[in-house]
Amino acid sequence: MFLGKVIGNLVASRKHEDLQGVKLLIIQPLNHRRLPVGPAIVAVDSLRAGPGELVFLEDGREASFTLPNTFVPVDAAVVGIVDQIDVTDGKGYNKNQES
Amino acid sequence: MFLGKVIGNLVASRKHEDLQGVKLLIIQPLNHRRLPVGPAIVAVDSLRAGPGELVFLEDGREASFTLPNTFVPVDAAVVGIVDQIDVTDGKGYNKNQES
Amino acid sequence: MFLGKVIGNLVASRKHEDLQGVKLLIIQPLNHRRLPVGPAIVAVDSLRAGPGELVFLEDGREASFTLPNTFVPVDAAVVGIVDQIDVTDGKGYNKNQES
Amino acid sequence: MFLGKVIGNLVASRKHEDLQGVKLLIIQPLNHRRLPVGPAIVAVDSLRAGPGELVFLEDGREASFTLPNTFVPVDAAVVGIVDQIDVTDGKGYNKNQES
Amino acid sequence: MFLGKVIGNLVASRKHEDLQGVKLLIIQPLNHRRLPVGPAIVAVDSLRAGPGELVFLEDGREASFTLPNTFVPVDAAVVGIVDQIDVTDGKGYNKNQES
Structure with missing residues (x-):
């Protein structure tokens, strides 16, 4: 899994039928110092993460396990909202x- | 998932039998500012996305879930056509x- | 999926038993302008692609769907031989x- | 699989229900000379790896095989704690x- | 799949139980000219590849298909030992x- 920040959302009326009603977020992947890593991605979210929140995500086949129907063509999902990170090599996050 | 733009299509008469009749698009992956990210890919499309349209895609095992036969050797699929993107760090898309 | 060019083949007498009799090609991945992208890979081929041919490939679990036995440890397969590519941003391919 | 060093941990009270009680580590991927490779990731751990320990990890669908429930949306797991590495091209690790 | 060279091995006494007795190699991925590509990885091997041997590997879910128990958390496996490579764009390998 990897860290990411919610930076937006996506609306699509024409989409695969299994994605109807599924919330789609724009997520900027981050490293453990919360610096951007690579391009933003699109992920499903069933945890109601809000803009700016630090989350962690899963990508791959298992992403659909966060949805009621698990045979859905999605490959990235928010799986948790971060409360705290402690790291041995620098400042953590709480x-x-x-601020 | 990730954003992409339809930049072309691909015709192949000799192909795996499960791909007969499946539409194949050339897609340029984009970041959330719609700048190109990496090389163009080949994706299946069952949503009839047109040239220049902004779409989002899924890659991996689940891509075949967009096709009638899900045991097909494809690993990338258009799963939606983007109507709108709102982002907290810049100009979105509608x-x-x-123009 | 992605584009690639057949640049060679690989012979291995000691290999996983499910790979006996499976043709193994060396493939150079290409972008849609047919320029090389990253290192060459090894892929299975059941379409009898020849040296220099432009093909498209699938990588991941589904690659084995191109073989008679689908529980085989392969992760890349030629799924089609390209006849034509039309792109909106440049010269296509036929x-x-x-020449 | 790949090598990594445990550099921290992550606490999340709002997370996918199947992740309740699952230990989440921040891992810095390393090469075989134990130099950092790419950004830190988040991985599940059922081996009780401690801070600073050299481990090896698995990423992908199989990561959940390390958990009691294998249909869980995780894609990276510590699968072993390294005792020793012997390499032909330099100094190994014991x-x-x-020190 | 991709080419690689066996550059070492890894010993771990604390590991996932399904990895007991499984041989773990340190592999340097190579391109078709046998130049290093990216960081070394850890792969399972049931073909008894020796140090310095040129092999090809599979990464992903299917890697476990090389082991007696296929529900094991591994994602990379040696699937063959290369005897010969013929390439159209340079010197092959035999x-x-x-020497």
Whole structure:
């Protein structure tokens, strides 16, 4: 899995039928120092992550396991919203202490 | 999933039998600012996306879930056509306002 | 899927038993302008693609769907031989007009 | 699989239900000389790897095979803690001789 | 699949139980000219490849198909030992003519 920040959302009326009603977010992948890594991706979200939130994501076949129907053509999903990160090589992250 | 633009199509008469009748597009992957990211790929499309359209795609095992036969050797599929993107860090996208 | 050119083949007498009799090609991945992208890979081929031919490939679990036995440890397969590519941003490709 | 070093951990109270009680580590991927390769990732761990330990990881569908429930949306897992590495092209690694 | 050279091995006493007795190699991925591509990886081997041998590997879900138990958390496996490579764009490889 990898860290990411919610930077937007995507609306599509013409889409695969199994994606009807599925929330689609634009996510910027981040490293553990919360610096951007590569291009933004599109991920499904069933945790109601909000703009700017630090989340972690899963990509691959298992992403659909976060949805009611697991035979859906999705390959990236928000699987958790980060409260805290402790790292041995620098400053960590605490959601409540972010300004 | 990731964003992409339809930039062409591919014709192949000799192909795996499960790909008979499946539409094959050339897609340029894009980031959320719609700048190219990496090389163009080949993806199946069952949504009838047209040239120049902004779509989002799925790659991996699940791509075949967009086809009638899901045990087909494909690994990338158009899963939606983008109407609108809202991002917190810049200009979004609205299909109807594109010129 | 992605484009590639057949640049060689590989012979291996000691190999996983499910690969006995399976043709193995060396493929150079290409972008839609047919320029090389990354290192060459090894792919199975059941379409009898020849040296220099432009093909498209699938990588991942589904690659084995091109073989009689689908529980085989392969992850890349030629799934079609390209006849024609039309692109909106440049010169396309037509197999019969190649010199 | 690939080598990595445990550099931290991640706490998330809002997460996919199947991740309840699953330990989440921040891992820096390393090459065989133990130099960093790419950004840190988030992986599940059922081997109780500690901070600074050299481990090897699996990413992909199989990562969930390390958990009691294998239909869980995770895609990276610690699968072993390295005792020793012997390489033909340089200095290896021995856990007991690290200072 | 991709080419690689066996450059070492890895010993781990604490590992996922399904990896007990499974041989773990350190492999340097190579291109078709046998130049290194990216960082070394860890792969399972049931073909008894030796140090310095040129092999080809599979990565992904199918890697476990090379093991007696196929529900094992591994994602890379040696699937063959290369005897010969013929390429149209340069010098090939013949195991018996290597000095």
